[in-house]
Amino acid sequence: MLDRVGHRTGLAWSGFRHILAHQVTVPYLERFVGLTGVPRDRLVVTVPEPGNMASAALGVQLDRVYMGLRPGDRVLFVGLGGGVSIMTMVREKA
Template identity: 75%
Template structure:
């Protein structure tokens, strides 16, 4: 994987690159189609761009072409967690207020998973019941943007019409999004 620094020069570089070592590898796609009932019921998101430097790959384009030191994922897992705690659960709270749905109204809650301790902290902060989660990070690592699609694939065959699933996407720059979906 190009984002992982394979030979850090010193301990400081290793620490800065550590989050990249937690990445797994996966790909996923979700195909959407028009439905008469159900489907996507609600979408919301929030980006706190003042935290853009907390973690990410800062290369690409003409400013920092691939292949230089900006090619590798850099970040501090503790700082990423602290930013999430600061940003909090406002998007989740807005979704629940707007839709009137409680955690028990969701068959599953699919959330981007960086590490198991971060997932546990998400549960603690949000109040999402653990039995609603589809946990993949111990087996697959942080599979980044593929995580929600992989989790959906794992539960899709067991969903019945009317079952609701909450998707929670998390990203660098501190972005968080929610999508409520109901199987038709």
């Protein structure tokens, strides 16, 4: 799925200021990084403090970085549901 996002947008990981991903546990997040190649320094890690926040995690991550975004910055959202469904969205700050 993430390879398709790169293909469709023409963007590599370097094209995203931040990558916001659903986070279940720290080991799960480490596995996600290992399998996808997402650069760890682009992730907004939230799971150690409040734990798994389910669908609220992406909103909390966006809130943490929003004020630091500049026009043209792109953010990739990666949402997962029960390991069965996956969603991606690319947002560019105007």
